[in-house]
Amino acid sequence: MDDLLQDFIAETRETLEALSGEIVAWESHPGDRARLDAIFRFVHTVKGSCGFLDLPRLERLAHAAEDVLAQVRDGARTPDRALVNAVLAVVDRIGEIVEAIDAGAALDHSGEELLIAALAEGSDEIVLPTPVAQRAPARSVRLGVELLDRMMNGMSEMVLARNELARRLRSRDIDPAVEAALERLSLTVGEMRDTVTRTRMQKIDALFSPLPRMVRDTAAGLGKSVALQVDGADVELDREMIEVMRDPLVHIIRNAIDHGLEAPAERRAAGKREVGRLSVSARQSGNQIIVEIADDGRGVNVERLIQKLAATGVRSERDLRALPEHAKLELMFHPGLSSKDSVSEVSGRGVGMDVVKASIDQIGGRVELDNIPGKGLRIAIHVPLTLSIISAIIVGAGKQRFAIPRQSIEEIVSERGEAIRIDLLGGTPIATVRSRRMPLLDLGELLELCPDRELHGPRMLVIVCAGAGSYALAVDTVLDNEELVIKPASPAVMAAGVYAGQTLPDSGLPMLLLDCAGMARAGGLDFSRDLDAAFGDEGAEETAPGLPALLFDDLDGVRRAVPLAAVDRVEKVAAAQVQMAAGSYRLAIDGRIVPLALQGSLDGRERLSVLRLKDEDVEVAYAIDEAIEIITLPADIAPARTPGAAAGVALVEGEQIELLDVLWVFDMHVDRIAARDAPLCLLTGDKDGWLSTFVRPLLETAGYRVADSLSPGEAPAVVLAADAGMSPAAGDAPVVRLRRKRQADPGDDSVYRYDRAGLLFALEARLAGGERY
Secondary structure, three states: OHHHHHHHHHHHHHHHHHHHHHHHHHOOOOHHHHHHHHHHHHHHHHHHHHHOOOOHHHHHHHHHHHHHHHHHHHOOOOOOOOHHHHHHHHHHHHHHEEEEHHHOOOOOOOOHHHHHOOOEEEOOOOOOOOOOOOOOOOOOOOOOHHHHHHHHHHHHHHHHHHHHHHHHOOOOOHHHHHHHHHHHHHHHHHHHHHHHHHHEEEHHHHOOHHHHHHHHHHHHHHHHOEEEEEEOOOOOOEEHHHHHHHHHHHHHHHHHHHHHHHOOOHHOOOOOOOOOEEEEEEEEOOOEEEEEEEEOOOOEEEEEEEEHHHHHOOOOOOHHHHHHHHHHHHHHOOOOOOOOOOOOOOOOOOOEEEHHHHHHHHHEEEEEEEEEEEOEEEEEEEEEEOEEEEEEEEEEEOOOOEEEEEHEEEEEEOOOOOEEEEEEEEOOOEEEEOEEEEEEEHHHOOOOOOOOHHOOOOOOEEEEEOOEEEEEEEEEEEEEEEEEEOOOOOHHOOOOEEEEEEOOOOOOOEEEEHHHHHHHOOOOOOEEEEHHHHHHHHHHHHHHEEEEEEEOOOOOOOEEEHHHHEEEEEEEEEHHEEEEOOEEEEEEEEEEEEEEEOOOOOOOOOEEEEEEEEEOEEEEEEEOOOOEEEEEEEEOEOOOOOOOOEEEEEEEEEEEEEEEEHHHHHHOOOOOOOOOOOOEEEEEEEOOOOHHHHHHHHHEEEOOOOEEEOOOOOOHHHHHHHHHHHHOOOOOOOEEEEOOOOOOOOOOOEOOOOOOHHHHHHOOOOOOOOOOO
């Protein structure tokens, strides 16, 4: 509602500014019909908008002015100076109220009844035009749709030109300065792309906000009670698409109330609540917006549809009954067909649905139906974002190229990978990817592009998510990652149900964007099937719940596994980045020094793989030879007998796999960082830098916070003095003193400066006892 109110305020301001000269001219020439019509349209529009936005003060003023202007237009009244002044005063007052609404300020309504009374014929009231209140300069500009289209088309051309430039530069040696300039250009184009794209976007609340009133009025007229639930009002859609969607949505909802939801008595007899439920929701999925309308009514009587269509003689009843279930349900889109015998003022379900489908098809969308007789109907309208730029993966099937939205892709693997297996279940191909079974579709066969599959080489499997589940899509090649400008394809192409739009990549050859959910439907995939159960108990055991882990070959030649939750990523690094420093291996990466754990030798290696292990803000790297695959560890793991690098051993496909102990990696290799609440040790008397250079790292490793000066209001937990003869001013803090000679004099409780264990023991004892020495 806030967006609608802001639109109303902006439109009213613009109209007032445009009418300022017209109002003055009408004052001089009250008989000018053109100017009268302009003022009449303004107050009429304000009145209509105020009724919807619940602005009674504005509505009352506009309604009074409209009545008077209508009398003037009909010749019932002659405009004189008093009437013109009264209308001008009302228009000015409308402007004042609009500015007050925008500023969130209260405005006294006294005098408005006098303004309305001054409009009456023969009124003696003397009303002078009131100047419109000043307002802050507007920070918004209203642009025409044609100009926005030109901006978007220009932005699209910039993206295509940037893609082509990047492709050409990648094919040759590139100067680092040119590469940096291209990177800056890409960032700027990306930001401008997002900004320009949003100029045409509007919250779908503009489409949903009139629905509660419409549902209430329709249900009341039919003697029904309906509870409406609206979700996803914040989803953004192209403004033009919202206008196209308005009439189809209203038609579907009115049909749902009239012929979908039963009367209260019928609902009670069916064991339902008397109040029918109707939900309208919107969500974004890739390059599409999905608007769903669902009711808990009687659903569609498919048998009645078949009988009525057969009675028209269009098709035989036998042919109609042979159709798939989804095709039978789509008979409701046949022109003039309704599942209900009676006709009411509200169109029945099926009557006019052909118009709804035609409107959706025209904008490159499609309609899905999900019918449960006796329980309700769900209608999902898929509409594309009119013009959008998305990141996509380019794949090849036969001689054709297609794009797949990146956000729909989980991963891409080779058909001949060690962890990949292709099986046939009742003639249907099933892909097993690291013990995860899923349906397999071949893109070339689905689109009838590759009839001779045996002539082609190994395929790539693109694991895509289709909302209800995931499946593997077999393609011949995976070509590139590219940002593409997506537009709706022609209705004939979109009717195939497997495409989400079209694009023109930098190669200049037109390309279609694949609809992952549409391909699943076209391939007849049923995600409700239990594939593991279809393979029997053996398959179910293979996918028994367990701990995901990364299987790898270690530097010492042993095959090990590490819990996947501890692995942030796997990277290739140069051996020169690894050095033995400060008693342990360390890796220089990302401008930082990261501790490195390893089992084996780095001798003779120019490059190696490292596991980046993270635990919140603590990180350590673990050097390996090669990552193999992701596996699921069984629940039965034999633990190690002694603490160390191995946490235990598990049996994976008949092979004993040693488990890397992540606790050992972090405990033995991570540089200890004192916590914020760790005890603070104050260093004093460090004239030669001994404490800062040699003792400070020891204390920090032991978990102390160390400082050589205190911040205002800060107090140390313990003080460490560099000289046994010092008496530092430590307040109430205990003091530990260091001495230079090994043997202590009688009565000397200082600690030898090279006695690491003795120093740590003394600090701990002072902290525990709180004594001062």
